[in-house]
Structures are given as structure tokens and as C-alpha cells.
Amino acid sequence: MVLSQWAGFGPALQQHEGIRRVSGMETRQDVSDGTPHPSGRAADAVIAKLEQQIVTGVLENNAPLPAERHLMEQFNASRTVIREAIATLSSRGLIESKPRFRPVVRKPDYATALTAVGGIVRHLLGEQGGVKNLYDSRVFIERALVRQAAQAARKDDIAQLKDALAANYAAIDDSDAFYATDVAFHGVLYRIPQNPIFPAIHQGYTSWLAPHWEKMLRSPERNLVNYRSHKAILDAIVERDADAAEEALVNHLKAAWEYVRVTFDPDER
Amino acid sequence: MVLSQWAGFGPALQQHEGIRRVSGMETRQDVSDGTPHPSGRAADAVIAKLEQQIVTGVLENNAPLPAERHLMEQFNASRTVIREAIATLSSRGLIESKPRFRPVVRKPDYATALTAVGGIVRHLLGEQGGVKNLYDSRVFIERALVRQAAQAARKDDIAQLKDALAANYAAIDDSDAFYATDVAFHGVLYRIPQNPIFPAIHQGYTSWLAPHWEKMLRSPERNLVNYRSHKAILDAIVERDADAAEEALVNHLKAAWEYVRVTFDPDER
DNA sequence: AGGAGTTTATGGTATGACCAAACTTAGCCA
């Protein structure tokens, strides 16, 4: 039953004139380019165009992407290619595609970038010292953050910290609520530099580290201790004492680590 | 010329018993679980399995992935699904797939994570204040880095810094070489905390910011100024003077910014 | 108008074929 009898017409005529890969040798060098992007794929052209349409707003943010079958017309490409493009854009965060629904355009922001690494980070956390490394980097960042706060916090920032601290205090008896206000307090710190990158990083830390934190034992006593730590940090910031703020922060996170450490591999140093 | 004459046997029998999606509503929440259970797409199952095979070492690092046609047998799935899985793993960084070559297994590391965000970052850099934000974050990090160095640099670290500085000096007349040694000098700073996350971040900064740096005018005079800045930083570190080191670093990067700023949107503050 | 039933649109998969470049292998020549 050789079907190739009809080779020559049917699916044969493959040389249409739509999207075409360059097919030449890779000319582009890998300089500083985030994605090692393998050029040559036809999907890349589609990806590029869609990408552009998204950033330029031709495809509005939060709007559903045109149907695949429509896109294949628009780009003169097969569904295979279109789907591959969509999949890629999706994993890049420019598109959000739920199981059986129309993909939704998603203008990228810093948070998107962080979620993009989520997958890898999860693996890294599983490796020896992974959590420790991530946590250490957090301590490192926050140390700098509190110094920054002590040096340059504006009235408004201080007010926000005070509010967060108050909420913190109010939730001492409710460990779940406390956790939320705890995160919020640290979150304020990340917003002080007024650089959107930091809040995104904060989000990354909380989401990646959360699994471990959730397993940590919580209690009003612990909450109180943490509240006092926060207060010490804030006090130092108000006093514009960077060194004291940093020290308070380090003590705070150091102690927290001890409580989390035991929830997983005890060998993590 | 309707070829569908043979509809009924060929592509018909679609209900095989290989990888099957559950087809139910999404039950799984995104809880930091490496292998979330099948959530609708059949490819997810393949992805999960391959992912596991990679991390567990069944698929050795740097080894080529089995051929698609072989994988479809192994997983009892169509090539479509296999290819989608490969594409996803690829964009997640667990697999490196070049244009027309066999995909290569890539055990994830921190650098991989950073390259994964590369795509988004490029977009963000294009937006208003994007480069500035990224650069500011770099300054922020390095400020903390030099403080850290001043406080805790080991003999070996100091030695490395000195070597880097010497190389820096030796390359003053060759702007390209100088740029390389410049990057290297800062790189040492990122290695001092002995946390693999930082070198990865450094790589991110250099690659993402490089495009702008390359357009910056270079000259032996500028190089000399930069060399002196580096020396000032190192001196302060050797003196264990965190504040001085930080200040020197800030001055250094502040000045550098002025030279880069003009290479693009002059509105960036 | 509101809800039940039906149709259509659309995403997810499966097949099977073809092409071009990469990889093998066989063969040839010095």
C-alpha cells in the first residue's frame, strides 16, 4: 500500500512562498544574546512577528490571540509552525496559554521574567545547597536593601513600613495572617529603591522559598520574635543607621534560617 | 483531487493507549513541584518524564537526546507531542537544540536560569527606563558586593582582584582587551560570596548590557580612568574599608553610566 | 428573558509524507 504514488501533487508542493527560514549557515553570533536562538526555524519568523505585534500593541495586552487556523493564514505557515511559535512565546511569558482556551497576550514585565526562570530554579533548589544559596542571596540583597532604606527612605516609605509593621503586630496571633504581613513588610523594603526589578525579585524569593516556609513551624511566640526583629529594623531605618539596620536584618534572617533549615535536608550546612 | 478517500483506516484509529491526558479540569496548583501531574496536555507527561530522566542522570548531561522517532516509540506518543515536549524543555533550558542538530541534554545551572529570562529582559530593556533600571540594580548589587568584599574577602580573593587589576592595567592601550579585563575584574567581585548565583547574575548583566557598552566610545584615557577606579576600589577593600569601597564603586559606575547613557534614549534621566 | 439543546470554532493529537542538512558507510585512490 504505497501511498507515495501521488508524490508530486498532494502534500508535495511544499515550496510555498510564505514564511521561509534562511536555511543558510548560522551567521548570527551568540553575543550577549539571552536566547541562544537557533535561527533557521520557520517558527522563529512567526515568533518574531508575533513578538513585535505584542510589544507594539497591535495585539493588545490581555486580548486573546487569533485562532491558530487564522494565524496560519496570516503568516502563510502550517499549523505546526504556528503552534510551535505559540508554545515558545508562551514559555517566554509573552503569551499565557491555558489548557484548552484561547491563548492570551501578555505584555512582559519584570515579574514575567522571574516566572520564566521558575522552572529551572525549582531544579536548582533540589540540588545540594540550592535552597541555602538562594536564601543567602536573599539575605545579601535585603542587607543592601535595608542599608538603602536607612540612607534614602522617604517619608512615604517610612510610613509604609510603619503600616506594614502595625499589620504585622496585629497578626501575631494568627500565624497564617502573620506570614502574609511578614512578606508584606519585606516587600516594602523591595519597593523603596523604586526600581521595578526589586519587587519582582521579591516575588521570586517568596514563591520559590515559600514551600519551605510553609513547612516551618509557626507560633505566636515565633511571630512575636519576628515582629520585634522587624521593629528593630524599622527603628534603625528611622534612625538612619544603616549599620544597625543591616545587623538587625541579618540577625532576623539568620534566625529564620535556623527554623527553616530543619524542614529539609539537614546537611545544608 | 480529494485524498480523503482513504479516511477510515489511516489516521483514523486515534485512540491508542499511550500517554493520555486526564482531560479533566485543572486540579493541580502550581506548588513548586518539579513534576506537576498531568494537567491536560499529553506533552506534559512526556516533559515530566524527560525532565526526570535528565535530572536523575538517566539521560547524561551533554549527551544527545534520542531521536524524535525513537522517543515517540518510547513514550507511545505522536511526533507532534514529542516535538512539543522537546520545544518546551528546550526553552526551559534543560535541553539545547540547535537548528538542525540532535538536541543535547543540559543539566540546569544558575547560568541556564539567567539565559531563560534573556528573552523577556530584552523587551524590558527596550521600554522606558529599562536599561536604567537594570543598570541601577547592577550598581545596587555591586555596592553590596564590594562591601562584602571589604568585610570578608579572603587572601585568595584579594589575590584574584590584584591579578585582575594588573591585567586591567596591562590592557589600557587596547580598548577591546581592556573591556574584557574590566568585566573580569567585576567578575571577581561576584565570585567572592562563593554563591553560584552571583556569577550567573554577573553574566546576565554583562550580556544584557553589552550591546550598549559596545557602542560606548572607548579610549586609553577612559581606560586609565577606569583602571584608577578599580584600583581605588581594591585599595579600599584591602583596607577593609567597606564605606570607602562602596563609594569608590559608586563613583566608578556612576561615571560609566554617563558614558553609556548617551548611546541610546537621551531621556533616560 | 432565560435556559436547554445544537452547531461551530478552536485547541490538542495523530498520521504520513517530503525536504534538506547531518551523519554513516562504502568505496576508491594514492
Place this chain on the structure above:
DNA sequence: TGGCTAAGTTTGGTCATACCATAAACTCCT
């Protein structure tokens, strides 16, 4: 025998089609 080239074989990239299941749209009846 070592090495280079020309077939032959894989294998990734695409295309075209078909079928399923469900979401979304549309009818129609009460």
C-alpha cells in the same frame, strides 16, 4: 593503509489532513 569522496541513511523541520473534545456561539422553545 590512510584518507578523501560519493552514495545511502538518519533525523529534524514542515506541511497537509483528519478526528476528538470542549469552549463558545447560536437556536429555539417555553
